[in-house]
Amino acid sequence: MEITHRNSLTEGVIWKQLLRFFFPIMLGTLFQQLYNTVDTVVIGQYAGTNALAAVGGSASQIINLLIGFFVGLSSGATVIVSQFFGAQNDSGLYKAVQTAMALALFTGALMTALGIALSPWLLALMRTPAETMQESILYMRIYFLAMIPFMIYNVGAGVLRALGDSRRPLHFLIMACLTNVLLDLVFVAVFRLGVAGVAVATALAQVVSAVLIWRCLLHVVGKRGMSIRHMRIDPNILSHTLQIGFPSGLQAVMYSLSNMIITATINGFGTTTVAAWVSLGKVDGMFWMINNAYGASVMTFVGQNYGARKLERAERSILVCGGLSVSTAWLFSFVFYTFAPVIFSLFTKDPEVMENALRMVHSLTPWYFLFVPVEMFSGALRGMGDTLIPTLLTALGICVFRSAWMFLVVPGWHEIEGITLSYPISWSITSIAFFVYYLSRRRKLGFTFPPFSSPKDA
Numbered sequence: 001m002e003i004t005h006r007n008s009l010t011e012g013v014i015w016k017q018l019l020r021f022f023f024p025i026m027l028g029t030l031f032q033q034l035y036n037t038v039d040t041v042v043i044g045q046y047a048g049t050n051a052l053a054a055v056g057g058s059a060s061q062i063i064n065l066l067i068g069f070f071v072g073l074s075s076g077a078t079v080i081v082s083q084f085f086g087a088q089n090d091s092g093l094y095k096a097v098q099t100a101m102a103l104a105l106f107t108g109a110l111m112t113a114l115g116i117a118l119s120p121w122l123l124a125l126m127r128t129p130a131e132t133m134q135e136s137i138l139y140m141r142i143y144f145l146a147m148i149p150f151m152i153y154n155v156g157a158g159v160l161r162a163l164g165d166s167r168r169p170l171h172f173l174i175m176a177c178l179t180n181v182l183l184d185l186v187f188v189a190v191f192r193l194g195v196a197g198v199a200v201a202t203a204l205a206q207v208v209s210a211v212l213i214w215r216c217l218l219h220v221v222g223k224r225g226m227s228i229r230h231m232r233i234d235p236n237i238l239s240h241t242l243q244i245g246f247p248s249g250l251q252a253v254m255y256s257l258s259n260m261i262i263t264a265t266i267n268g269f270g271t272t273t274v275a276a277w278v279s280l281g282k283v284d285g286m287f288w289m290i291n292n293a294y295g296a297s298v299m300t301f302v303g304q305n306y307g308a309r310k311l312e313r314a315e316r317s318i319l320v321c322g323g324l325s326v327s328t329a330w331l332f333s334f335v336f337y338t339f340a341p342v343i344f345s346l347f348t349k350d351p352e353v354m355e356n357a358l359r360m361v362h363s364l365t366p367w368y369f370l371f372v373p374v375e376m377f378s379g380a381l382r383g384m385g386d387t388l389i390p391t392l393l394t395a396l397g398i399c400v401f402r403s404a405w406m407f408l409v410v411p412g413w414h415e416i417e418g419i420t421l422s423y424p425i426s427w428s429i430t431s432i433a434f435f436v437y438y439l440s441r442r443r444k445l446g447f448t449f450p451p452f453s454s455p456k457d458a
Contacts, residue, residue: 009164009301010086010308014320022297022324024166028157029289031170031177042184047194054135054195061260062122063143066115067150068252070107074155076245077103079382080237082162082300086307095234097159097217099241102233104155108148115144135195142199149203149210156213161300172212180205244382247391251399258399265406265419273416276356279344280364287332287368294325294372295379302383311447314380319452322376329369336365359416367424373431374398377438384445389437397430 009017043051077100084093119140120133128136153176157169180201187197266277298321305314336343340361344354374397378390405422439451 008086009304010310010313014301014313014317015324018297018301018317018321018324021161021164021166021300022293024170025161025296026290026293028166028170028173029293030286031173033285033289042188043195043198046188046192047198050132051135051195054132054139055198059123059128059136059140059143061256062119063115063140065253065256066111068256069249070111070151071154072247072249072252073242073245074100074103074107074151075158075248075382076241076243076387077155078158078162078300079244079303079385080241081159082303082383083307083385085163086304086310088308092237095232096237096241098231099234099237100155100159101152101217102231103238103241104151105148108151111147111151112144115147116141119144139195139199142196142203146203146206149206152210153206153213156210156217159217160213161296162303164300164304166297168216169213172209172216175212176205176209179208240385244385244387247387248382251391251394254395254399258403261403261406262419265410269414269416272350272352273356275350275353276360276416279353279357280360283336283343284364287329287336290328290332291325291368291371291375294321294328295375297321297379298376299379299383302380306384306445309446311445312449314384315447315452318376318380322372325372325376326369329372333365333368337361356416360420363417363420364423367427370424370427370431373434374427377434381438381441386441386445390434393430393433393437397433398426401426401429 009021043055077096080096081093081100084096119137123133123136123140153172157172160166160169183201183204184198187193187201191197193200266274298318301317301321302314305311305317340358341354344357374394378394381387381390402422405426406419409422410418442451
């Protein structure tokens with residue numbers, strides 16, 4: 001086994017290491033978004049409206065729901081690996097990586113079976129239009145054939161990030177994205193395979209990323225250790241991984257369900273409001289990708305330092321990363337608020353859509369910073385292996401609160417602001433709940449010093 005601790009996050013200047021680790025993750029999320037957008041653009045340009053609806057409609061929501069759960073389920077492996085790595089426990093790290101990749105193979109196979117078998121039923125449940133039903137089924141079944149390579153890449157990338165390496169997952173994702181773009185154009189624009197061409201292109205791109213990540217992991221655990229024939233699952237590590245990962249998977253499902261409810265509520269406002277909401281989401285999504293990258297960074301940073309028992313450094317990193325994230329939120333809010341008319345002119349020329357979009361921006365974007373504590377404390381607590389209560393806090397404070405708001409408040413306040421106001425209120429409530437919970441858990445997690453004191457090596 002060849003393990004190097006040169007990517008350790010347990011030494012050095014915190015803010016420099018955080019940014020060095022953060023930027024590849026952020027760029028990766030942007031390429032992931034591009035990865036998902038290319039299919040829609042190509043199919044819309046070359047295969048028509050029905051094909052576009054088949055790829056981007058109900059099928060997309062179902063895929064995101066299932067993938068969100070299983071990726072969340074396997075995310076516990078990142079925490080376990082980062083803690084073993086921080087503690088320089090090479091034997092435990094070896095077992096954790098093997099267990100993580102075995103879990104990736106199993107969950108990928110399970111997702112393939114479920115996706116192929118349940119696609120018609122799930123699409124019918126979503127009331128998919130009859131004219132797009134067959135193409136939606138075809139797209140989902142081909143897409144789900146690639147779930148094993150999909151899980152290998154995502155779990156493998158999580159393992160590398162847990163080892164302090166966020167650059168190579170980015171490089172592999174870029175290669176997969178370029179492969180996807182090229183194959184989309186070949187299969188759809190040249191060979192006119194339509195929905196099937198987009199699905200096959202995406203599946204083959206997943207295979208490329210999986211092969212690259214698997215070869216990279218060979219240098220971590222050795223060829224024999226990554227051989228399927230010799231791969232072993234450690235029952236204790238698997239149990240701990242699922243204990244950490246299941247709440248994260250459940251949280252992803254809750255987010256998806258609440259977003260479906262909000263989308264259904266928006267639909268009741270008419271086409272122009274829907275178009276404005278979609279336009280907002282295209283730009284708004286950029287901030288959430290960046291914010292999630294900060295959350296992934298603090299989770300790994302805290303995980304390594306918690307494993308090394310450098311508790312002051314672990315806690316200090318929450319404050320440092322939180323400061324960086326708040327600064328980013330304020331900058332994004334200022335730019336989005338100030339230049340919103342110019343930005344939305346790229347999406348629409350309809351004055352009514354523009355008016356609705358600007359109302360959404362003015363009532364929502366100034367408050368992005370309120371969500372930062374949720375991401376920071378949630379990521380930090382997960383890095384220390386505490387996932388159940390953070391999941392419940394997020395589910396209740398964000399997902400359940402917002403869903404209840406749609407049913408109880410919006411019918412009596414049928415305005416755009418009646419929807420957007422639910423966001424900053426839910427962020428504020430959940431942030432306060434996380435801060436109180438974190439302070440109550442510090443001593444049980446081993447923290448015996450004053451909150452957010454500066455470590456000597458900060």
